[in-house]
Amino acid sequence: MNKLSSNPLYEQVFNRIKDSVRSGEYKKGDLIPSEKELMELMGVSRVTVRQALKMLSDSGIIETRKGKGSIVAVDWKSILDPGELRDQAETYWHLFEQSTLARRVIEPSIAKQAAIMATEQDIRQLEYAFEHDSETTEQAEPSIRIRKGTGLQSFHGCLWEILKNPLMKQIWEATVPPSNAITALPLIVPVRQESYKAEIRKQHGNILKAVKDHDPDYAFFYMLQHCDWIYATYQHYFEEFCR
Numbered sequence: 001m002n003k004l005s006s007n008p009l010y011e012q013v014f015n016r017i018k019d020s021v022r023s024g025e026y027k028k029g030d031l032i033p034s035e036k037e038l039m040e041l042m043g044v045s046r047v048t049v050r051q052a053l054k055m056l057s058d059s060g061i062i063e064t065r066k067g068k069g070s071i072v073a074v075d076w077k078s079i080l081d082p083g084e085l086r087d088q089a090e091t092y093w094h095l096f097e098q099s100t101l102a103r104r105v106i107e108p109s110i111a112k113q114a115a116i117m118a119t120e121q122d123i124r125q126l127e128y129a130f131e132h133d134s135e136t137t138e139q140a141e142p143s144i145r146i147r148k149g150t151g152l153q154s155f156h157g158c159l160w161e162i163l164k165n166p167l168m169k170q171i172w173e174a175t176v177p178p179s180n181a182i183t184a185l186p187l188i189v190p191v192r193q194e195s196y197k198a199e200i201r202k203q204h205g206n207i208l209k210a211v212k213d214h215d216p217d218y219a220f221f222y223m224l225q226h227c228d229w230i231y232a233t234y235q236h237y238f239e240e241f242c243r
Contacts (some may be wrong), residue, residue, distance in 0.1 A: 017052065130204055
């Protein structure tokens with residue numbers, strides 16, 4: 001490590017391991033060295049190593065499993081070279097940014113209106129989507145109506161459907177799909193990482209409670225808070241990944 005560099009040591013450790021994954025030295029499923037081994041290999045403190053490992057985990061490059069260690073979660077070598085991957089990731093971020101900013105304008109108002117309009121059946125459907133926590137729920141209890149093939153089966157989609165406005169489907173299709181385009185890249189995005197799932201579930205739970213309580217102001221507030229958290233989380237994720 002270059003202690004005279006303007007880059008913090010933890011960033012240097014992060015980049016060293018990231019480059020090792022990109023070069024194929026560490027492949028998907030491989031265990032990377034332990035904290036103690038990294039300290040010795042790179043001549044840095046445990047605090048520095050832990051900061052670097054957190055960055056790697058937040059970027060979806062590794063997954064840390066209790067009692068086992070840190071495992072490489074992606075495989076770049078057989079898919080894209082670093083330049084192509086960075087270019088595609090930056091293109092995706094641009095799409096995601098535009099989509100998320102548009103949804104920030106729209107979705108708090110949708111949540112507010114849903115809290116006003118939601119029937120008992122609507123709430124049951126929203127609860128089902130929340131409990132199953134899936135973007136593509138295809139089966140439900142017989143009494144729960146979830147339209148297949150509409151792209152609106154997720155928790156967010158169920159909120160949109162409460163408004164029962166066919167024009168909303170056109171707005172959904174114009175704003176939401178760009179934020180799902182990342183499936184073409186070998187990345188584990190925050191919403192699929194265990195470290196973020198609990199927070200997302202908590203935020204969805206707050207929105208659900210506001211709708212169940214028919215509290216439009218809190219529904220608006222919690223959805224706005226959720227949109228801002230998603231934006232900030234992904235912005236940090238791509239800044240770390242694309243540097």
